[in-house]
Amino acid sequence: MLGVGILKGLTETARNFVGSYFRKDRLTTIQFPEERAPRIEASRNFPFLVYDGPDAMAGLRCVSCFICEKECPPKCIIIDKSTDKKPDATGKLQFYPAEFKIDVSVCMSCQICVEVCPFDAIKMDTDFELSTQNRFDDLLWPKLRLAKSNEYYHEIHPTEAAAVDADLAAARAKAAPKPAAPVAPVAAAAAPEKGTTA
Amino acid sequence: MTLIFLILAAITIVGTAAAMSFRNPIHCILGLTVGLVGLAMLFLHLGAQFVGFTQIIVYVGAVAILAVFAIMMTQGGRRLTETATKPQITPSLLVGGTVAGAVFAVLGWAMLGRPSTAIHSVQPVVSVNQIGQLLMHNYVLPLEIMAVLLTAALIGAVILAMPQERGKR
Amino acid sequence: MTPDTVDQIFVISKHWLLGYVPAMLQPLASAVLSVVPVLLAFPLLFAITTVLERKGLGRIQNRYGPNRVGPAGFFQFAADGIKSLTKEDVVPRDADQVVHFLAPLLLVIAAFLAYAVLPIGRNMVVANLDAGLLYFFAVGSMVELAVFMAGWSSHSKYSLLGAMRAVAQMISYEVPLVLASIVVVMASGSLSTVAIVEAQAGYTATLPHWYVFTPWGFAGFILFMIAATAESNRSPFDLPEGESEIIAGYYIEYSGFKFALFFLGEYLGMFATSALAITLFLGGWAAPFSFMTWIPSYVWFFVKLLALIVFFIWIRGTLPRLRMDQLMGMAWKFMLPMTLLNLFTAAVWHFLPNPLLRWPVCTALVVVPFVVLSRSMKQGKTLQVRTYRYAE
Numbered sequence: 001m002l003g004v005g006i007l008k009g010l011t012e013t014a015r016n017f018v019g020s021y022f023r024k025d026r027l028t029t030i031q032f033p034e035e036r037a038p039r040i041e042a043s044r045n046f047p048f049l050v051y052d053g054p055d056a057m058a059g060l061r062c063v064s065c066f067i068c069e070k071e072c073p074p075k076c077i078i079i080d081k082s083t084d085k086k087p088d089a090t091g092k093l094q095f096y097p098a099e100f101k102i103d104v105s106v107c108m109s110c111q112i113c114v115e116v117c118p119f120d121a122i123k124m125d126t127d128f129e130l131s132t133q134n135r136f137d138d139l140l141w142p143k144l145r146l147a148k149s150n151e152y153y154h155e156i157h158p159t160e161a162a163a164v165d166a167d168l169a170a171a172r173a174k175a176a177p178k179p180a181a182p183v184a185p186v187a188a189a190a191a192p193e194k195g196t197t198a
Numbered sequence: 199m200t201l202i203f204l205i206l207a208a209i210t211i212v213g214t215a216a217a218m219s220f221r222n223p224i225h226c227i228l229g230l231t232v233g234l235v236g237l238a239m240l241f242l243h244l245g246a247q248f249v250g251f252t253q254i255i256v257y258v259g260a261v262a263i264l265a266v267f268a269i270m271m272t273q274g275g276r277r278l279t280e281t282a283t284k285p286q287i288t289p290s291l292l293v294g295g296t297v298a299g300a301v302f303a304v305l306g307w308a309m310l311g312r313p314s315t316a317i318h319s320v321q322p323v324v325s326v327n328q329i330g331q332l333l334m335h336n337y338v339l340p341l342e343i344m345a346v347l348l349t350a351a352l353i354g355a356v357i358l359a360m361p362q363e364r365g366k367r
Numbered sequence: 368m369t370p371d372t373v374d375q376i377f378v379i380s381k382h383w384l385l386g387y388v389p390a391m392l393q394p395l396a397s398a399v400l401s402v403v404p405v406l407l408a409f410p411l412l413f414a415i416t417t418v419l420e421r422k423g424l425g426r427i428q429n430r431y432g433p434n435r436v437g438p439a440g441f442f443q444f445a446a447d448g449i450k451s452l453t454k455e456d457v458v459p460r461d462a463d464q465v466v467h468f469l470a471p472l473l474l475v476i477a478a479f480l481a482y483a484v485l486p487i488g489r490n491m492v493v494a495n496l497d498a499g500l501l502y503f504f505a506v507g508s509m510v511e512l513a514v515f516m517a518g519w520s521s522h523s524k525y526s527l528l529g530a531m532r533a534v535a536q537m538i539s540y541e542v543p544l545v546l547a548s549i550v551v552v553m554a555s556g557s558l559s560t561v562a563i564v565e566a567q568a569g570y571t572a573t574l575p576h577w578y579v580f581t582p583w584g585f586a587g588f589i590l591f592m593i594a595a596t597a598e599s600n601r602s603p604f605d606l607p608e609g610e611s612e613i614i615a616g617y618y619i620e621y622s623g624f625k626f627a628l629f630f631l632g633e634y635l636g637m638f639a640t641s642a643l644a645i646t647l648f649l650g651g652w653a654a655p656f657s658f659m660t661w662i663p664s665y666v667w668f669f670v671k672l673l674a675l676i677v678f679f680i681w682i683r684g685t686l687p688r689l690r691m692d693q694l695m696g697m698a699w700k701f702m703l704p705m706t707l708l709n710l711f712t713a714a715v716w717h718f719l720p721n722p723l724l725r726w727p728v729c730t731a732l733v734v735v736p737f738v739v740l741s742r743s744m745k746q747g748k749t750l751q752v753r754t755y756r757y758a759e
Contacts, residue, residue: 002701002737002740002741002744002745003741006685009686010681010682010685012685013427013681013684013685014681016426016428016429017426017427017681017684019429020426020429020430021426026429027429027430027431028429029430029431031431031434
């Protein structure tokens with residue numbers, strides 16, 4: 001009969017209405033700035049540079065090989081290669097990026113730079129609050145701002161970071177069989193064949 | 199001839215004049231609506247509430263909308279700037295002018311023939327109740343005839359709107 | 368202060384204020400003093416309703432709704448108002464400038480005019496017209512013209528389609544709306560809203576003599592509310608807005624405060640028809656029980672109005688939008704026969720004085736056609752999975 005379905009629907013919505021005041025599990029909304037959803041491990045947003053050790057500028061894994069700059073589809077990465085070599089975290093002398101910039105407004109978070117990096121030096125972040133007040137200064141991030149520690153990487157992508165660390169350790173062990181050095185020298189030169197686990 | 203009467207008469211005349219002089223047919227109808235509302239206000243001013251409100255319901259609520267629909271369905275309310283650029287003495291204009299002149303002549307003769315105090319007479323207060331009583335007692339036959347006529351028109355409209363049933367087969 | 372004084376406090380204060388006005392200006396001052404409270408109260412009610420509606424709909428959908436501005440988001444309407452006031456007023460280049468400007472004004476004016484005949488409390492009505500009900504519908508018919516003006520002048524196909532839908536819907540549902548209210552005119556013998564409320568006064572064993580407590584009155588009330596929902600373009604009859612196909616209907620080309628005016632006009636229309644339903648079927652400002660008459664009449668009016676508004680919101684949160692053919696079928700195949708039969712039922716009620724006889728007879732006269740009609744509307748309609756010829 002006409003109207004019975006309407007009454008059923010009305011009771012359903014009334015139940016929702018009343019229930020939302022008594023049962024918190026009905027309300028799935030997260031009140032964003034005050035409370036946040038737990039981080040999702042698989043989420044990716046904007047790349048950052050990984051460094052080992054305590055000093056961000058000294059421990060950067062990046063050797064400024066320009067692969068990511070060339071591969072970047074929107075061309076948002078700008079690298080200045082250094083003229084000298086500096087010891088990296090493992091003590092081996094390497095080129096390092098004198099400047100490494102990424103334009104936030106251009107980057108499309110495609111993760112291709114991460115895929116192509118032979119040194120596991122650039123990884124995807126989960127931070128999404130990138131908006132700024134200033135259009136011209138705050139959107140071109142320098143390497144100081146891009147550098148984040150390996151611990152932070154472990155924090156946001158634990159599974160993936162563990163796999164990367166294992167790979168790196170294995171490669172270093174293979175490249176340096178003699179146990180003379182206190183820590184195995186960086187196997188960066190041997191790494192290109194090895195696909196990253198990103 | 200109070201101030202209110204003058205204002206309402208001005209609204210009515212301006213509205214109907216606008217209805218005749220606008221190029222765009224939709225504007226004409228809107229002007230006509232203003233005129234009809236002015237006329238309804240005149241009825242209300244004379245104390246005839248039922249006639250005034252019925253005027254608004256029938257003419258503004260139904261006839262204006264009907265006319266608008268008719269225009270939308272025939273020519274889509276296009277702006278007719280290219281046609282009717284200057285007034286020409288055509289047979290239709292002559293006929294229209296003759297009829298208008300005749301109507302105004304008869305009206306003027308009827309009005310001037312009466313004493314002018316008729317306008318200032320006491321406003322008749324006719325309640326809706328009285329109108330209903332009259333319609334249901336004295337004028338019940340005309341009312342029924344009108345009802346039959348309208349029903350016939352309604353049925354005719356329905357039949358006109360139904361030919362696709364036959365064409366299906 | 369006696370309850371009677373509290374009840375009449377607005378009337379008394381108006382007369383007190385009028386005492387200070389020179390005699391020549393008194394009619395004008397009286398009109399202003401009657402109109403201004405209405406012009407203040409109902410937009411305020413509109414502001415409150417928008418918040419209530421958004422919060423209520425949110426809760427129905429297990430959301431919070433607006434909760435940022437003020438305590439529990441209650442001042443959201445102020446933020447919305449400021450926003451719509453400061454927004455740019457965009458008028459399309461091809462639009463008919465004058466008509467485009469006049470349409471929202473006409474809509475709001477027509478919506479406000481309707482309040483003139485609604486009795487808000489005892490002795491509280493702006494104008495007690497002899498043909499008050501007729502006046503209400505006359506003013507309501509001007510809304511259609513405003514809607515058409517808005518849709519046509521915007522010079523956009525979506526707004527024109529929306530206006531056509533809205534006008535067709537409003538004309539179709541005006542017939543059952545008027546016919547559903549005529550039963551009350553038959554019962555009370557008057558078109559004056561004040562007289563209709565007075566005809567429903569009095570109590571039998573604490574229960575009031577409202578028309579909704581009769582078979583024809585109940586059916587009339589339900590039919591009236593359905594038609595009122597359609598008349599005010601509210602869900603499930605909000606096809607003229609139809610976001611999925613015509614985006615926003617006739618006010619798509621309006622922005623800023625003109626858009627807010629459309630919003631206001633629509634809600635004012637809804638309040639006005641709800642208030643008319645209260646006047647016709649729910650005893651106007653009268654208390655629902657004889658022992659509660661000490662509560663002022665205007666409080667009862669607004670309590671009933673809020674109850675109806677809450678019901679409108681509830682319906683909006685429940686029902687999906689109708690299709691155009693369903694809408695028209697509903698109006699002409701269900702509403703119209705039911706309202707016509709309801710007229711007959713009211714006449715039977717009037718001519719059968721014996722309560723033992725007229726209750727069962729009139730109930731049967733309402734229920735049997737309803738069952739038959741709803742069965743026949745369902746006939747030949749089997750629910751099945753819809754197949755789309757061109758979409759797949």
